[in-house]
Amino acid sequence: MTRRTLIQLAGVLIAPVAACSGDRPAGPDPLAACGSRATQITLAVGAYISIDPASDSGCVTFPANAAADSAEYLVVPQSVADTGETAPFQLRGAALGATAPLAALAPPTSAQSPSVATAFDGFLRSLARRRNYTVPPARGRSPAPAAAPAAVAASPPVLGTLRTFTVCDTLDCSSFKNVVARVKTVGAHIAIYVDTLAPAAGLDSADLDTLKQEFDSRLYPLDTAAFGSVSDLDSNTVVIVLMTNVVNQLVTRSRCASAGYVAGFFFSADLDPAFASQFNHGEIFYSIVADSTGTLSCAHTATEVKQHTPSTFTHEFQHMINFVQHALVRNAQPEVGWLDEGLSKYAEELAGRSYLPGDRAGFTRYALDPVYDAYQYLSATGNYALEIPEDNGTIGEIGASWLFARYLVDQFGDSLPHRLVNSARSGRGNVAAQTGEPFDATLTHWALANWVSDLAVPGFIVPPELHYTSWSFRTTYQSLNSQDPGDFPRAFPLVPAASGGDAVSLSGVLRSGSGAYQRALQRGGAAGFALIFSGSGGAPLPPAVTPRLTIIRIR
Numbered sequence: 001m002t003r004r005t006l007i008q009l010a011g012v013l014i015a016p017v018a019a020c021s022g023d024r025p026a027g028p029d030p031l032a033a034c035g036s037r038a039t040q041i042t043l044a045v046g047a048y049i050s051i052d053p054a055s056d057s058g059c060v061t062f063p064a065n066a067a068a069d070s071a072e073y074l075v076v077p078q079s080v081a082d083t084g085e086t087a088p089f090q091l092r093g094a095a096l097g098a099t100a101p102l103a104a105l106a107p108p109t110s111a112q113s114p115s116v117a118t119a120f121d122g123f124l125r126s127l128a129r130r131r132n133y134t135v136p137p138a139r140g141r142s143p144a145p146a147a148a149p150a151a152v153a154a155s156p157p158v159l160g161t162l163r164t165f166t167v168c169d170t171l172d173c174s175s176f177k178n179v180v181a182r183v184k185t186v187g188a189h190i191a192i193y194v195d196t197l198a199p200a201a202g203l204d205s206a207d208l209d210t211l212k213q214e215f216d217s218r219l220y221p222l223d224t225a226a227f228g229s230v231s232d233l234d235s236n237t238v239v240i241v242l243m244t245n246v247v248n249q250l251v252t253r254s255r256c257a258s259a260g261y262v263a264g265f266f267f268s269a270d271l272d273p274a275f276a277s278q279f280n281h282g283e284i285f286y287s288i289v290a291d292s293t294g295t296l297s298c299a300h301t302a303t304e305v306k307q308h309t310p311s312t313f314t315h316e317f318q319h320m321i322n323f324v325q326h327a328l329v330r331n332a333q334p335e336v337g338w339l340d341e342g343l344s345k346y347a348e349e350l351a352g353r354s355y356l357p358g359d360r361a362g363f364t365r366y367a368l369d370p371v372y373d374a375y376q377y378l379s380a381t382g383n384y385a386l387e388i389p390e391d392n393g394t395i396g397e398i399g400a401s402w403l404f405a406r407y408l409v410d411q412f413g414d415s416l417p418h419r420l421v422n423s424a425r426s427g428r429g430n431v432a433a434q435t436g437e438p439f440d441a442t443l444t445h446w447a448l449a450n451w452v453s454d455l456a457v458p459g460f461i462v463p464p465e466l467h468y469t470s471w472s473f474r475t476t477y478q479s480l481n482s483q484d485p486g487d488f489p490r491a492f493p494l495v496p497a498a499s500g501g502d503a504v505s506l507s508g509v510l511r512s513g514s515g516a517y518q519r520a521l522q523r524g525g526a527a528g529f530a531l532i533f534s535g536s537g538g539a540p541l542p543p544a545v546t547p548r549l550t551i552i553r554i555r
Contacts, residue, residue, distance in 0.1 A: 007483040009364045011476030046461050048552035050444040058533040071522040072554040076447050078515025080440040081546035084389030088536040093504030096528040116259040125337045128268035135278050136176035154235040157183045157191045167246045179244045184208050187216035195244040202290040219314045227321045227421045234282035247288045248296040256298035264312040266320045311366050318347040325421050332424035342401030345370045373399030378493035386513025407446045410469040444550045501529035510545050
């Protein structure tokens with residue numbers, strides 16, 4: 001569901017405060033467990049390192065600052081583990097040669113609950129991999145179209161003809177409805193059917209032609225060029241857009257007001273070779289119908305449907321292409337949910353960029369949702385995993401997926417999404433194979449890029465591998481904050497904790513692929529300090545979470 005269309009996105013790329021620590025009470029020496037294994041950190045400005053705490057008992061030491069100017073380090077405790085691993089952590093600072101009390105572990109903060117749309121989208125991706133569809137009974141629906149004989153030319157549906165479709169009518173797709181729909185408009189790549197029971201004051205023929213033009217001339221070519229070709233299982237030469245009451249009714253009017261609604265979806269069983277004949281046997285995108293008076297669920301005006309449905313289509317069309325290329329073409333497992341979702345959010349942004357440079361409102365209409373989702377992630381990175389174990393992720397987790405996909409494209413080129421989709425691999429193995437870089441290294445670079453990419457500090461030059469080249473997010477979010485401080489309350493959402501290096505006290509939960517952020521500050525002439533990265537109560541971090549302490553010197 002697209003948000004806040006009255007604001008405009010900016011920031012497409014076309015002096016820190018030193019803190020002092022006071023006197024600290026005596027107590028157990030937190031460095032005692034480090035022995036001689038501590039890693040001594042000596043970094044020039046702009047240099048960085050990522051350390052496995054198992055190699056040094058989680059202890060790193062920083063030298064005294066002999067210069068008159070203050071020094072600053074960004075420190076990111078993170079997990080580079082595969083999907084689903086979590087563990088509590090704490091990061092504590094201590095002055096070298098002094099004693100200090102152990103910091104108590106603060107209780108972890110809770111993440112958002114997923115909206116109904118994100119939960120349903122994730123459920124459908126999970127269903128595609130599990131393939132445990134509920135098969136509907138044959139209740140008089142039209143037979144699924146069979147492939148055309150080789151001697152007969154494939155042809156699109158005929159304008160005005162009727163067809164009966166089987167449509168998932170619950171959020172767990174445990175039951176289905178038969179829908180009779182009529183062909184209202186046909187293009188080179190798209191045919192739009194509308195439910196014969198749709199509210200009367202819906203989209204007129206001009207509205208439908210406008211949608212067809214957007215799908216046909218902009219979104220279909222963009223997605224197929226970026227991600228690969230789609231199948232033609234039913235030999236009708238087009239992707240069907242079915243606008244039906246059933247999608248509106250997936251969410252009740254009362255729930256819609258609090259949890260949002262499902263604007264549209266792609267159902268993989270329509271294409272799954274083992275199940276397609278029991279469903280609709282073809283390439284179909286399901287969409288809400290216009291319902292300005294809210295007779296079906298919450299109200300959706302014709303203008304709203306025209307504005308918002310295209311971004312949902314381009315998102316779901318990527319899912320469709322990804323499923324086709326993995327499951328049908330290569331007989332492989334579908335892509336994992338977090339990467340599949342990141343690529344679909346990238347598809348939304350890509351559609352928006354097709355309006356630039358002249359039409360910034362068109363760009364905003366598509367790209368604002370990914371930018372909003374990323375804001376949620378950056379506001380609380382420690383609350384959200386990148387590699388989520390289930391597919392019904394929160395908005396913050398979806399924001400992480402888009403940011404990671406966007407970073408990958410910026411670093412490894414516009415052809416990367418096509419390579420990721422047209423592959424028999426999935427997840428981190430797919431990313432590593434297509435980038436030629438170890439996935440752990442890519443994760444640590446991305447974590448640093450989220451803070452330093454467009455950071456302006458005198459004398460600090462951002463390493464090229466830590467850049468988003470297509471966005472200046474500080475400019476973007478500063479603009480959004482000035483236009484809409486209710487939804488974007490900070491000028492930049494990622495605000496690391498900051499303290500003197502010997503006073504660092506950060507705790508939380510390490511989640512797969514993500515991390516927390518801390519600025520460690522050191523006055524000119526100050527003594528050296530140490531950081532101790534450990535589990536709850538000072539215990540070693542479990543190896544399964546694959547912890548890393550990533551550090552970059554800012555000044």
